[in-house]
Amino acid sequence: MISEYQRLDPRIQKWIYRQGWSDLRELQKKAIPPILACDRDVLISAATAAGKTEAFFLPACSAIANIQGGFGILYISPLKALINDQYRRLESLGDALEMPVTPWHGDIAQSKKLRAKKNPSGILLITPESLEAMLIRSSGWLKQAFAPLAYIVIDEFHAFIGSERGMQLLSLLNRIDHILGRVNNPVPRVALSATLGELEKVPLSLRPNQRLPCDIITDSQVHTTLKVQVKGYLEPRTSIGKDPLPSAESQICHDIFRLCRGDSHLVFANSRKRTESIAATLSDLSEANIVPNEFFPHHGSLSRDLRETLEQRLQKGNLPTTAICTMTLELGIDIGKVNSVIQVTPPHSVASLRQRMGRSGRRDSPAALRMLIAEHELTPTSGIVDQLRLQLVQSMAMIRLLIDSKWFEPADTRQIHYSTLFHQILAIVAQWGGVRADQLWSQLCMDGPFQKVGSNNFKILLRHMGERQFLTQLSSGELVLGVEGERLVNKYTFYAVFSTPEEFRIVAGNKTLGSIPVDSPLLPEQHIIFGGRRWKVTDIDSDKKVIYVEATKGGQPPLFGGEGMSIHDVVRQEMLAIYREGDYKITVGEHKVDFADTSAISLFEEGLHYFNSNNLSSEFFIQQGQHVYILLWLGDQILNTLSALLLNSGFKTGSFAGVIEVEQTTVDEVKRVLAKILRAGLPSEFHLAESVPEKFLEKYDEDLPDVLLTEGYGLRAFDVEGVTRWLGKHL
């Protein structure tokens, strides 16, 4: 029997030998037969640096080695930087096979693109947006250039699933099969990722119509050692007249300085503002200690130049370097491995934490994670969020889920994304010049990624697009671009399907406090926290993009960031489990492993004491002075729903860090009203969404018919069934 290795092209075998590899990894061997077969989709899910890229490219290049007259492999990446990295990695393999590798994105010179256009061959590395432009601008050329296409491979596939970009990508892939006349014999798709939850459901996200079978290949050897620690910090209360104690951030910076100097680390700080302030403090500390600075910020608002300099410094590894970063260093940009990962304030998801962990762990040392968590010093007026030490317990819950349960959030595939459907209708019409409505329906909905859209709603959308002159119907029945459609498609910003979130100015009286992107439901009367203070929304002006607020009374504002948003049900349930057990430790064999330092332990005990003395194990509604607090221990979609129900019943309410506050009322009153709502039957998501004045979230939301906008918004923000279940259990 011949080995997998021997099935590869002899020139590739020689290339492997020249790399000095003694053998292929298990994952790479396993991938050879299904990739060479070229008759099915393949999902390759394995840890960072496990050799996923080679697992695909070695057999795939083997299979297309002798293809002429067009591209054999289409590689799609969510990031330009990743395309540049992969280009560097694939060049020598390409040379060995005399197979060109062409990077193609917005920063690639026109001359290079023109050269590839004249002689398309080998491997094309591209972004979804550039592919969209190609389909719209040169579909005739594409039909020729992609004629021998054998594989479409998608890198960092988890970054696409369930998102607007993911829907666009699936539609693009369908459009390629269509243009090549391969609807019934589609081009095999290969997805690469390190962070795929509920793996068995992923093939449906790779090919919704399931026309090809999908093999799933995973890395069986997953015995990574991981060192974890949670460190607690106390944010001192502001005292007047005395020398202020160092702030929690200052204490944290001193520890980062001590822990990181001399090696390479990543510090995830969750927000640009905190990233900048920590990086600045660390640079000051270096100066004060007369040592060279090795701490630099990295986030999306920094220039590409600054970011790349830092990435190269990390990758070269000859100078100790610590990046203080946001999620920009989460995906697979080539920066090598770092000694440890530090997380300041809890991450927003376990999936994200897992991805970040993958950055740590060099050959000689195990992966290491530290979480540095600050909580406010308690005062007589401290709120429930502080008293419970929710930040700390959330961090502990996430660590337990990551290590103990090996759980992380699966992608949310419930959204419809009407905005992206609108975009793809325009894109397909622009690509073909004119199409019939039934062709759009079958390509996008029946056979494509928008399977959740019913024919009635599709008709509503098309009719609306006609009325608003995005589309025009010819006497033949064919749909072509209307005046407004032309206007959108001809803007070069058309190719991207996501928008940079619109910013709303927050105005109190005649003073602008700043601006925030509106990506969570905001209602008049709702309480928000901004600039460390509590505000009540008095009015929202969607046209001027202004939110008017006025100061509202209350105790000290609770300590939490935006991480309170979009927390998953499972995380909050794990938090409740920790309080109920009175223990956060992880069981390994017969031992309990403690990962908290003394300060974190004492903070945890404070939170636990509050939990137990208020009997929160069985009480979900509690009275504090004149306010009622509701603890659901569930995710934010359910929280939003209950919050909206209470607002619609005339209560003044807001929610912070998973806790709903209802002002000036009693537990009995709240329960009475909720019981009445439950008896009458809850309103639908659609009905709740109708009461939200600002519903524009995605790029073309403002061009949608109201009924579809409201439906999409309701599905995204609310979960009526979840609340019904919760109320049934706890009233």
Add this chain to the structure above:
DNA sequence: GACCTGCTGCGGCCTG
């Protein structure tokens, strides 16, 4: 006050 991603074609000017 979570975070992140991406983009054409053409005319005009400059430099080697």
